[in-house]
Amino acid sequence: GAGVSQSPSNKVTEKGKDVELRCDPISGHTALYWYRQSLGQGLEFLIYFQGNSAPDKSGLPSDRFSAERTGGSVSTLTIQRTQQEDSAVYLCASSLQFGRYSGYTFGSGTRLTVV
Amino acid sequence: AQTVTQSQPEMSVQEAETVTLSCTYDTSESNYYLFWYKQPPSRQMILVIRQEAYKQQNATENRFSVNFQKAAKSFSLKISDSQLGDTAMYFCAFMITQGGSEKLVFGKGTKLTVNP
Numbered sequence: 322g323a324g325v326s327q328s329p330s331n332k333v334t335e336k337g338k339d340v341e342l343r344c345d346p347i348s349g350h351t352a353l354y355w356y357r358q359s360l361g362q363g364l365e366f367l368i369y370f371q372g373n374s375a376p377d378k379s380g381l382p383s384d385r386f387s388a389e390r391t392g393g394s395v396s397t398l399t400i401q402r403t404q405q406e407d408s409a410v411y412l413c414a415s416s417l418q419f420g421r422y423s424g425y426t427f428g429s430g431t432r433l434t435v436v
Numbered sequence: 437a438q439t440v441t442q443s444q445p446e447m448s449v450q451e452a453e454t455v456t457l458s459c460t461y462d463t464s465e466s467n468y469y470l471f472w473y474k475q476p477p478s479r480q481m482i483l484v485i486r487q488e489a490y491k492q493q494n495a496t497e498n499r500f501s502v503n504f505q506k507a508a509k510s511f512s513l514k515i516s517d518s519q520l521g522d523t524a525m526y527f528c529a530f531m532i533t534q535g536g537s538e539k540l541v542f543g544k545g546t547k548l549t550v551n552p
Contacts, residue, residue: 354539363440363527363542364481377537410479421469421531421538427481 323347325428327413333434334403342398342431346415353396354425355388358410367411370396371418403435438463440528440543448549449518456503457513457546459528465489469531470504471540472513476524484526487511518550 326345334340346353355367366380370390381387385403390396400407410432414425440461449455461470472484487495487504494502499516511530515522525547529540 356540361544363544364529364540366539366541369537369539371536374536377539379537380539412479412481414481419533419538420540421533424471424483424486425481425540426483427473429478429480432479 325413325415325426327411327428327431329431330429331432331434333436336405336435337402339399339401340403340433342400342411342413342433344396344398344413344415344428346394346396346413347426348394349417350415350426351393351418352416352420353390354414354416354420355396355398356412356414357382358412358430360409364412367398400433403433405435408433408435438530438532438541440530440541442526442528442543442546444546445544446547446549448551449515451518451520451550451552453518454514454516455518455548457515457526457528457548459511459513459543461509461511461528461530461541461543463509463530463532465532468533470502470511471529471531472500472502472511473527473529473542474522474524475527475545481527485513515548520550520552522548523550524548 353370356364369377410430412430414427470487525545529542
């Protein structure tokens, strides 16, 4: 597609439920990133995928968070047993190989609200 | 610790005037990359300008320019001839590259309002 697509745009879930957030990167972009933006805060790195290499999961805040990228394209971020502190905007981005040279293209994010 | 500090939570400027947003950072790396991103209400982060730390020349993109002071670890953004469409949150960030991975470290942002 022309841009990075994220779905759903908004998600309200009950505490304790599992949620899946989807990211469809720009075609041909080998690098994919997930960031979290809590209210009034900057973005916090979660995970980085690059081609077929093992992902950098160092930013995942707990073992309730996991992500996968299938076929080097679409990525899914899964949060199990959601907590109220998980409420945030989850942003996905992609880049051609390395974002350091061209910056990232971000999607419009998924706003997650845990009630 | 790798940190980014934006000391101005909010700023306002009149249309057509010039405004400068401040950013300082802390890193022990010698080569890194610096970015300014704009986030309008649509939530999408839009790249405004990028600077490579080993380049002394300040980056410029149309009405946007930076003042990069490596020794002082300062990376301010100047917006000339401000337009109403410049109203947004602005985030300063630098990129860490480690072992084949890379990640952006962001400041908390500056909310810029351009007044007519």
